[in-house]
Amino acid sequence: MLFTKLVRQKVTPYWEGSFQHPFIQELESDNLVPEIFRYYLIQDQYYLSHFSRLHFLIAQQTTDKAVADLMVAEAKGLASGELAVRRDFFKQLAITDKEVAQTPVAPTAYHYVSHMYRQLIDGTSNTAFAAALPCSWLYHEIGVRLNQHGSPDPLYQQWIATYADKTAAAQLQQACRVINRLYQKSSVAEQQAMVQALCISSQLEYAFWQMAYTFERWPKGAANGSPKHVRQR
Numbered sequence: 001m002l003f004t005k006l007v008r009q010k011v012t013p014y015w016e017g018s019f020q021h022p023f024i025q026e027l028e029s030d031n032l033v034p035e036i037f038r039y040y041l042i043q044d045q046y047y048l049s050h051f052s053r054l055h056f057l058i059a060q061q062t063t064d065k066a067v068a069d070l071m072v073a074e075a076k077g078l079a080s081g082e083l084a085v086r087r088d089f090f091k092q093l094a095i096t097d098k099e100v101a102q103t104p105v106a107p108t109a110y111h112y113v114s115h116m117y118r119q120l121i122d123g124t125s126n127t128a129f130a131a132a133l134p135c136s137w138l139y140h141e142i143g144v145r146l147n148q149h150g151s152p153d154p155l156y157q158q159w160i161a162t163y164a165d166k167t168a169a170a171q172l173q174q175a176c177r178v179i180n181r182l183y184q185k186s187s188v189a190e191q192q193a194m195v196q197a198l199c200i201s202s203q204l205e206y207a208f209w210q211m212a213y214t215f216e217r218w219p220k221g222a223a224n225g226s227p228k229h230v231r232q233r
């Protein structure tokens, strides 16, 4: 079976979770509290800057020319596309460089970025590619779904339109073609690692909405007296 067909079935619960998450639902209906979107953008800035570096690193590590070309094109496209759109958002929301620098990275953003880098040490350039794929793929599906109605808020609509874009679709199709070819010629162990890397990223994409929605922070430990250690079932 094609890699993309196999994993699309496996990630359905997490992607459905993303589609149904209040962050996405409220972004579409214009009820999303601006502070939540702000927190998302700041955390996502951390994510995007590492995502771009990761693509250059995959390009260095791979021996496959098509992968190297794709990675460099994506990293460059990111600089002129998504990061440029974000600069405009930051201006509209008056998010300063100082505020970004002073906001600690949240655990989930840190986890997600670490998961992708880890592939370059513990995995291969193929598993790193697989870990990075839900990023453009899930967001494109979200963009297409949300663009059917659009959001009444011009800022949220601009966010949606970035991902519903036709250029994004063409680049995604090309990435899927390349990864399907890599999967076919990989060993069974590497194939399994590629599936796992993509599934973990899909769960972390889902967790990313919740991170923003709850203003997730690191545990404080005993900083404010005795911490409560509650067992969860």
Ligand SMILES: Cc1ncc(C[n+]2csc(CCO)c2C)c(N)n1
Pocket (backbone or CB within 6 Å): 044, 047, 048, 051, 074, 078, 082, 134, 135, 136, 137, 139, 140, 163, 205, 208
């Ligand atoms: C957590 C998180 N996941 C995915 C994206 C979307 N995204 C990031 S880079 C890129 C271009 C793909 O090469 C796209 C679509 C995001 N912004 N934040």
